[in-house]
Amino acid sequence: MTRHGGFFDSDLLARLARLEITARRVVDGFLAGKNRSSRHGFSIEFVEHREYTPGDDLRHLDWKVLGRMDRYYIKRYEEETNITGMLLVDASASMTYGSGHVTKFETAAVTASALGYMLNRQRDAVGLALHDSDLRVYQPPSVRLVSLANIAGELRETTPSGKTAFDEIVKRVVMELPRRCLFVILSDFFVPIAEIESALRFLYYRGHEAIVLQVLDPAERHFPFTTNTLFRGLEDRRDLIAEPHRLRRRYLDILEKFIGDVRSLAQDCAFDYQLLDSPADVGPAVATLLARRISRQRTGRRGRGG
């Protein structure tokens, strides 16, 4: 993957851009069409002005501007955002792993930035939560462009470290949010499955939605090592000397089971799940995820209409 000006990958963004129009029509809150939104009016935070257009609710007309400048501007508030997105990115030490030129965190950061950018373009609020065992960065959701720049800056500047504490972090972030939102969770989920389950069910019961993006390195998926190796844990410095080829099958079995468990948990909570195991394939993977959501939305609408 080629990086241009930070984590924004032009190829990735181009792919996502092509999906935007379709997504705007079908994705609830994720796309434009606020009239059909069921969540408008929740936010009271002013965001920006825009020129009045016929049909706009006169209640939002900025009388002060009209009085000073004799021009009609409509005040936009946060509540006008269709959805609040929260990018929950794992910045623990395990995310520093990368067998090639790209670490898992970089993959997660690129993906998060791309999705944040897409939400922002739809005038949706986007927030960021970077965590390891603690909540290292929390940026509340906002529709402002500068907020997006801040997200990108945080992602760029952050160096992953420490252990992962997923359940606790999710609950803390949820507590920070005033309304339901769409969580985009980017992590390798190298925590106990029970912790994952607890966090996802918590989100689910609180009415949040989530897109679970499990970020793994190709080496973690395929375990291609052959020579005698001392594996040293990134988070807890545990060591293991092993002949990798003799452990590979068992390791892959365990890993596949874990991936399956995470996927199952996500699906049980009606969350989208996507495995990102190759930096080069982030675009197609995200596109696949969105396409799947669109498909599901259409299916759901037809079902409701029928």
Next chain:
Amino acid sequence: MGELFVNPWLLGGLALASAPIIIHLLNRRRFRVHEWAAMDFLLQAAVTNRRRLKFEDLILLALRVLVIVLFVFMVARPLVTGGGAGWREDERVVVLDDSFSMEVFTPTGAVFENARESAINQVQDAIGRGMAVSLRRGSRPDATALTVGRPVAEDGETGEGAPASVIESGSDVLRAVRELKSGDIPLRLGRAVTQLVEEAHADKSPVFRRVVLISDFRAVDWLSEGGDVAESIEAAFHAVRQDDMASRFGFQLVDVGRSDVENVAVTGLETVSDQILAGVPVKLRVEVTNFSSIERARIEGELEIGESDVAAFTPLFRVPLPPFESVPPGESASVEVDYTFDQGGQYLVRATLEKDQLARDDDSFLVVSVRDEIHVVIVDGDPGRDRFRGEAGFLAAALAPRGRLTTGVDVRVVSEPITADLVEDADVVFILNRQTIAASEWDVLEPRVRDGTGLAFFLGNRVDPDAYRPGGLNDESERRFLFAARLSELEREPTERPTIRIEDDAHPAFAVVAGVEGFSFRDVRFERFFGLEPIDGARVVARFDGAGGDVPAIVESQLGRGRVVIFNTTADRDWSDWPTDPSYVIVLQEWVRYLTPRRGSSFNITAGDEISWRVTPGKIYDVETPLGDRHPVRAEGDEPVERLSFAGTSRAGFYRLLERDRPREDAGPSIQPEEPPMVRWYACRRPARESDLAPLGEARLRELLEAGEIKYSIGQEVDVDAFREEREGELWRWLAIAAGLILLTELAVAWWFGRT
């Protein structure tokens, strides 16, 4: 361990068996460090696989260790024999042919030099392999010349009488072998092999001996004169085949001989007559044999004659030999030289030829014992009145005729009873027509005859047949050979007087007239004679034929070293006219020489024979060899011995026996000059066959060995595996197969365990 393995020192390689374990441990210390995120899963995989991985590691390690152990055992070559017997380390026996045929000189040097270098290589190679090795001379296989790594047998002696030496250092080995010299004793290959087999029988441990024979492989060493394999070698092969000895011997044959050698040798040097008398001309005969493949012409040589009263042989006279005009290949020719020795004593004679490629056999040696005269005592049982009336008169006149021509015979006629003093100096005693011979007289005669004095009987009318029984009634006594016949009554006077028929014309006493036409002895008529029955062991030399009814006329017997003859007639004209016949003188002269002790023959021996002499009390003896070495010869123990002998006659030439007074133990320093020792000379000659250099040929050699079922290899180099392949119980092939299979198994198992 040496009994169980061919190369036990290689078992040190078993230390390599630890290599897989060490490598395994080192590998655990050699790894690359990789920081890893999914440690939980990896640890979980490791925990669940731990037991299996350990098990797999153990299996792989065990297989790898086993492969190495099997490989090391394979190269160490374990031996298994039936009955639990084990093999000991090899022993090498180098048999060096040191016969003089090895002294052939070639453009590349003497053959013996090459043989010696080959022997050195063999000894060094064996030392390098940690084997026991011994070197034996082919001429004296009973004695070990050099031993490395094993104790020397107590009776081990070198050919020169020195004890075999145990040598450990390589430089000493080189020096000891280089000091070996060839001798003149033929290669005794059969005896060498038989000796080794006997030693192997005595040595219960199953040692495998490589016998390295370094020789010129001439036909005469292997074949009898008839062309068959020699009996001694046949016996040796038989011994090797017996009692599983074949599995304990392998023969490596190193041929250093040359097949293109032309050789002419002196194969004979002798006097034509047995008795050499001072002033009496004698013929010295020299025989040469052409062992070349081409005819040799005009071979020249000479006789060197020296006296005995010198410290070393010094020729006083050189007599050129008549040239041998033409000697075809494989044949012999001889020439005779007349020579007169002036006085009695020993003379040393050496015949030499012009040198050829084998110079050692271009001479030969002879000791001639010359008598001043032959002492004859005639015991006259019927003394006559004058010279030609009685028996003694005729006989004395025949033996010692008057005139210028000397016969060298000194005659003394007596008629008194026979006493020791009477016959003390007699070489021959004639007893003529004696009525009886008393037992005391037989007692006097017996030891003299046993010691070589000749005894002759002429009968006559006075003889009492029953009185001529020296053994008395005991017919089993050897003493009966003093008169080896039974006399019976006088034969009646025949109507036709018989003549004499000589039974063996080749008899030495008649050899001078053999083939002579008209020899008058055959025409002599005999009127009377005794009925005479020779006893067993006696030899009838002549019989009365025709009317004589084959009655023995001359009967000969042997007692000890002495000869006895009975003439069944009278010495005078009483019973025949023979005394008046010219043959009377000739025949009796020849008989006197025949009966006279042959002193000279015992002074001429062949290399390898013993020099033996009668011991004089109070004397000590030393023997000087042709090389100048002096060897004291003493009796073993304190008991006096009758004879002594010296066996170290390995070189041809003149040996000197010195007899001196034994020094008195209580005698102090004496200013008296020491008495000069009495000296006797012996001539040692080479066996004539040894000069025949005709090679046996490799094809014939292989044929003989294979017929003898002998394990052998031919070649200069040591082939370690030449015989081991044939050993029973070698396991290395099976070990190699097992190691290969286990290696394949290890590869398969490693692949299976490591498959992803």
